[in-house]
Structures are given as structure tokens and as C-alpha cells.
Amino acid sequence: MADGNGGAAATGSVELHSVTKRFGDVVAVDALDLRVEPGEFISLLGPSGCGKTTTLRMISGFEHPTSGAISISGRDVTATPPHRRNINTVFQSYALFGHLSVADNVAFGLRVKRHDKSRIAERVGAVLDQVHLPHVAGRRPAQLSGGQQQRVALARAIINEPEVLLLDEPLSALDLQLRQAMRLELKRLHQDLGITFVFVTHDQEEAITMSNRIAVMNEGRIHQLGAPEEIYERPATRFVAGFIGETNLLDATLVSADGPKATVRLPTGVTLEVSGPDHIVAEAGTVVAIAVRPPRVAVLGEHDTVAADFVAVPGVLREMLFLGDSTRVTVEFADGSQQVALRHNDEQRHPFGELRPGDRVHAAWRRESAWLVVG
């Protein structure tokens, strides 16, 4: 505590300073910088092999950075072994001790730290209550359902009152319904405990519904760090745009950029205005992409009028797919690229009017709905 430069105010913060991890020739994590604020729920989101789990294992101390430094609550822990870091992990496989009862599993952390026996019993009871499992204290982990094991793993971690709780894809082994219920429960637990959660997942929906901030990772680097809405609405790179939800990514050439507005030209020759990040750092002529979410794309007949604040790109309607709640339409542009539009099937029975596959159409969207992706 004494040597901490952040002091007590930083309790629960995690900082990674240009952390690199190599396994042989493979760079798993590449000069990663990240500051996790005390008490926040942050997700490391990315496909398998993106370095998110390696990053988590370096925070917990099971992997050592090849270079760089890690500090927790303002203290440098780069060389601290896992058992002396005041953080706990909920493992993907739960890793419950099969030879111990649920109560003994939960008590493990306090026992190895030689806490008072009566206090341990009291805390075990309290924590099992907190995860709604007081009635299984005497059972072995193998006698529990997956969801119950998950809660025991949580209880076993939080009983130690860690400064940071690390969660390594904790919901991936549960079925959909249970997974959705556990999301809410984890969020509630995060609010109750007020400690920092670092959550690793490949499931974008999980990350979006639970986190304060998301770090989208690919190939060992953070592509974007921001609030869920920001990541969804204003993706920084093609990878982020493609990984978070469904999106239409159109290749384009930058014509001019002026603050958060830019003009681009599509390969088909259409020139259009898009919004972009506050400071677009790219020169005219740069190959960029524009991202438009399918629900924001309207499909109009060839001769329909296009509203003034819309831009329209001509194409051919290729496919209409009725999905129940919504209808999904694929439009092919002159350059051969296929883009998707999605409409809710509300009071209109045919959200796309009388259009049929093969018709010449316009795909249109509001100018500010298209987002410039430079990276």
C-alpha cells in the first residue's frame, strides 16, 4: 500500500503498460495498454485466439508478460505470484475442487489464509446466501447442475473480497436460458459488491448487455475501447464493425474530410456523405469503409422518391427472407457486393412493399446512419 502511487483511491484499478506476451514465435498479446477503472465492469471481447484469455491470465498471474508492466490498485504486480495478488478468478471450467464439499470449496480461500474458524463458517453461509445456494453446502460439486456449479465458483471467489474479480468466459458452458438469467445475476452481483469485474467473452451480446466498457480485441491488440453503444454505433475498425452485430461494410475511397463529416466515393461511382470520428486522420484517396447497420437501410423501388436527408445507392434485389419478427433483404450493388436490410414486420404486412427478387431497387439510408471506418 505504502509504495502505491495511486493510493487508496485506486483500489480495484488494473493497469497494463505496453504488455506483450509471446509464446515462441506467436505474439499472443501485442504491446497492450489498458486502464481499468475501480469498480467498473469491463469486458475483453474477441474471437478465440485474440489474446483476451492470455491478457486475463497475465492479470491473475498465471502468465508472465514477455515485456511490459501490470499494476493492480496502483501496485506493480508484474513479478507477484498469483497467490499474493488480491484478485480472484471464476474459471471457464469452474475448476471446483472435486474432493471437497461445496462449503469447503467456498471456505478454501479463507482457510489457506488461516482465518478464524467461526468467522469462516459465518462468511460461507453469507456468501452462499448471496448466490442463492444455501441448501447445497454439504454436497459435492459433481452432484450439482452446471448453473449451481457456476454459482459455487462465484461464491468461492467473492468470499475473499478481492479487489478485482476476473471472469473467464464463465457462462459459456451453460444453456441459453440459464446464460441469460446469469447475465442479470452477474450484473446485480457487480452492483452489490462494488468491485471491479474483468470479464472475458467471445459473445458480443454478453459483453454489450453487461459491461460499462468493452475492449474489442483481435490478434493481440485492442481495436477499440469504449461503452457498448459507442462500440456498436461508432466502430473504429473494420474488425469491430464486423464483429459487433451484423453490419454492411462498403469499400469506399475518401474524397474529403472535414471534422466529423466526410465525403466518400463508392466503387460504383456514387459519392456520399458520412459521419466519422471527431478527427478523421486520413488523406483524400485513402481506401476506407463505411458501415451501415441493416435495420437502418431502407429498400425502395427504382422510381420511388428518395427523401432529401437520405442517400441512395442503386442495386438489384437478390433475396427476401421472412424471419418472423422481421424480413431480411439482400441487395446487390453494381460492384457485386451484397448488402443487407432488415425491417420489423409490424403493422405493415409487407415492409418492402411489392418488391420482388430481381427488381431494380435503391438501398437508402439517412446520411448520419453511415459511419466512416478508417482502420
Added chain:
Amino acid sequence: MADATRSRRRRLLLAPGLTWISLLYVVPGLLIVVYSFLTPQLGGGVTWDPTLDAYRELFSSNPRAAFYNNYLTVFIRSVAWAAIATVVCAVLALPLAVFIAARRSTVAKTALIVAVMIPFWTSMLVRTYAIRFLLANTGPVNELLQTLGLEPQTFLNTRFAVLLGLVYTALPFMILPLYAAVERSDRAQLEAGRDLGATPVQVFVKVFVPMVRPGLTVGATMVFVLSVSQYIVPALLGGSKTNMIANFLDLQFGEAFDWPLGAAIATLFSLVTILALYVAFGRNDEADLL
């Protein structure tokens, strides 16, 4: 009806095995118990006069055979040496099992496992003679000691030689089940232990050992049972002062022609072994692994 017939047919499959075990193990075993209560016949065999003489002799403080101050000494010695061999085997085998299980390539694993089993391809008698040759007063080990400028030692006919032989013979029986247990173990649990604040030593004692305990129990049982009934090792490496139970039995049946005395110690010994097995497996489900 059909189910009952099928289960009866299935039970029929057990018949050959059960017949074999009954004829070759159960019946002779019971005969030994019966013989222990009969009177020895001069030159071998028994006469059908029931008596407790054999057991009296066994627990007597003034035994007939001059070179045993007490028959139970042999008994206790066997058990003690088998116990020491078991502990030594466990200590040697655990790092090896972990090392083999930690290999990434299946080829390396298989090669190491085969290396552990290679000694089985040679007769134990031959291997024990080889150890005898190695440990002889003018054998390679002593030659090496002399080359290094050390005093030659007497190895043969010492307790050390017997213990060495016991450990050498039984070690693979500890390595294999332990390796299987380590291979099956959940490495994430070791990390969970560290994560929860346990030191590496605490993780070893509180997580790793309980996790591989089934393998340890099976290995310990095999090593103990094999060692306690060793005949060749004490006979070839130990000399007459380091007799174990099997050598004693051989003496009673083959030379002293006191069959009831031999049968009595065999009976007592079987009882102790059964009791030990019950302690090891009777109360839990680890017997499944056998």
C-alpha cells in the same frame, strides 16, 4: 420373462471365470486354513488330528527353529519393508508421473510409458541376478566407487540391497496408476488453488494430492502387496538374515516339513492383507479403479 432369461444368460458368462477362481484360489485358500489346524507329518503333509499347535508355536517366545528369535519378527519385517518400499516408490513415482503427463507430444508420452514397462519383458529372476552382479563386492558399482577414490562397500546381503530390489521391482506398479491419475487430473484446479491464495506447497497438499489420491491408493496397494510377498529379492539379495514371509513359507513347506506352521502364518498373513485392503478400499468408491 425375456429380461430374466437374458440376465440369466449374462450370468452364465461369469461361469468360466468363477470356476477358475474357485478351483485355483478359493479351494486351495480354504485348504491352507484347514491345514493350519492339523498335525504335521514327518517328511511333509499332515495327519488329520486337529490341534492349535501351529498357532501356539507361531506366537511362542521360544521357537523351535534356532535362527528365528521370533516368527512374528519375520512377519513384522516383511510388513515394515513393504511399507518403506511403498513410501519410497510413491516419492520416486510422483515426479515421474507428473513429468510424463506434462509431455505435450503423445509420442513422447507413449515412449516414456513403454520405457517404464520394458523391465516386464525380462524375467524377474534374471533382473534380480543382474542386480546381484551389479552390487557384488567386485561388481561394477564398487569398481566405480574405487575409480572415484572411494572405499568399496558391501552391498549384497544387506537391508539396503533388499530395499533396492523391492523398490526396483515394484516401481512401475506405482508409476502407471499414478500417471493415469495425473493425466486425468484437472489442472485448472491447481490454478484455482493458487488463485485463492494457497502457496505452491498448500496447493500440493490440499489440491494435488487429493486429486491423484485414487491413483496413489491403487499404486500403494499394488506395491505393498507385491513387496510384502516378495520371494526372489530377499532370497538373492538379502541372505538368510533378511528373510521375508515368502522365504519363511518356503522353508516350512520345503525344508522343515512343518506344513501346519507354514499354513498358519499364511492364514494370519492373508487376514492382515484382507484387513489392509478393506481399510484402503472398503469404505469408498476407489475400488472402482481396480
